[in-house]
Amino acid sequence: MLGKGVTVKQIEKYLDRRGWNKYQSIEEPGEKEGATLTGWRSPGGEGYTMLIDPLVEKKCLTFRVAKILHAKPDSTPSDRLSGLLMTMSFLNYQLILGAWVYDPSDGEVAFKVGIPIDDDELSFETFEHCMRVLIAAVEVDADNLRAIVSGAKSAVDVLRAEGAKI
16 A cells, blocks of 8 residues: 555556556646656557646545547537537446546546545555556547547447447
């Protein structure tokens, strides 16, 4: 287990233990603790950046993959945008841990996992579980979400493939 107060240094030890050796510590203005920036390249060639951020003052740890795609509200056709949001909602409905999120100010779609660290401890197994959930969700669903926004797939087709009865 990590010691008192989940720290960037401890997160990086877990990344090392996992064999994930490319990461960088970053400072965050106004935060007690910094964050760790890392990422991966999927078998399909997409590169993803992940931020692992111990929010000590909020007693939470977040894992976030940002900028998976952008669907700006003012330039994305409304049927594609509503299809994207409906699909993200259905994916979230099925998830136990993690969530697809959308920022309407710039159209960014991201995936995040947040967990409490109330007792200031985090087991390697829990850390590993969060990493697996995040990576799997992004690897499985990001391409379909991009396809909806580009018009290559309809949201209805993606939803049906995901098990929605529509």
